[in-house]
Amino acid sequence: MMRSLLAVVAIFMVGACSSTSAGSTGNFPADAYATGATDSGKYKIEIRTSPTQPPSPGTLSIDLAVFDATTHAPIEGLGIDVVPWMPAMGHGTSVTPTVTEKGSGHYVADDVSLFMQGDWQLRLTFTKAADDHATIPIDVP
Ligand SMILES: [Cu+2]
Structure with missing residues (x-):
């Protein structure tokens, strides 16, 4: 009786953990993975990766x-x-990433296809509220 109850609790906890893992909208860690500045120097950018940080090769x-x-x-x-x-x-x-504004200066790029290990860049072009560019290095170990 006790053993079967523990089994039910264990299954429930596994289910709870998997439901909080990142989907395409992402859960991002507290610490930035990389940082950079725009060419003008006016803006700074922090990036965080999902579903894992550091990122594995993939989308x-x-x-x-x-x-x-x-x-x-x-x-x-x-x-x-x-x-x-x-x-x-x-x-x-x-694949062209899609970018969604999330508020408070956060923007999420989905479908970022870093399909190989190695040193990548995110080449960013800012429009509308700014006219600027940035190149952020991103290592895929
Ligand atoms: Cu390559």
């Missing part, structure tokens, strides 16, 4: 936190184009 979701380099105020209302690029091999990806 990721990436949280982009964009804030003012001086005041640290979050920057809202940006359009952001994300181009993954592997500079050592001179290739990008066949």
